[in-house]
Amino acid sequence: MYVCISISLVLGEVDEATREVFGLTLDERQWASVPAIANCVAYQGFDPLRVLAEFMRRGVTQPSETYKTVTIGDSTMEVCEGTEPKSDLLFLLTVFITRGNNVAKILLKCDTAVRDIISRKCSQYGISTSDKQRAGPLGPSVITLARLSQAFAPATA
Structure with a gap:
């Protein structure tokens, strides 16, 4: 099963209802790591x-x-x-x-x-x-x- 994560989720702007839906598989520590993951995998090329x-x-x-x-x-x-x-x-x-x-x-x-x-x-x-x-x-x-x-x-x- 594929889960589409929105930009707001990646940026950490997640409302409580969304957290509850995805909360079935992710704990608080994992949620907290999403912005760091996004920064690490962001495009590092030409700016x-x-x-x-x-x-x-x-x-x-x-x-x-x-x-x-x-x-x-x-x-x-x-x-x-x-x-x-x-x-x-x-x-x-x-x-x-x-x-x-x-x-x-x-x-x-x-x-x-x-x-x-x-x-x-x-x-x-x-x-x-x-x-x-x-x-x-x-x-x-x-x-x-x-x-x-x-x-x-x-x-x-």
Whole structure:
């Protein structure tokens, strides 16, 4: 027999009548463990608000007024040596849109000046540059280029 447990039950908002119905099989200790179980098995993956908060938190760690001008071919860009969240976000989203999410692969096939910038920005914001397969899911505040693009969807549209 399957028992459908409602959201209110999982969150611990259970009225006495419901407790009596399910009380035939669950004691008070078991009832008390339901919220903890729900937290343990809750989805631990991508959370756009946490990614946004984590990106902004890391963005204020190394502020700098120093900019570097990089010229590649006919294109010239200025890049902040430290962290500047808005400019860095624009840069990282442009990298994602034009090159994809695999930073390790991007670094293999780009100009050395750009490689240095991408590596530095990824390091400053804790974005992995490894192409090794991870064991298990990513935590909710782990930053990847794909997660940045989803957390800041209006900027990538």
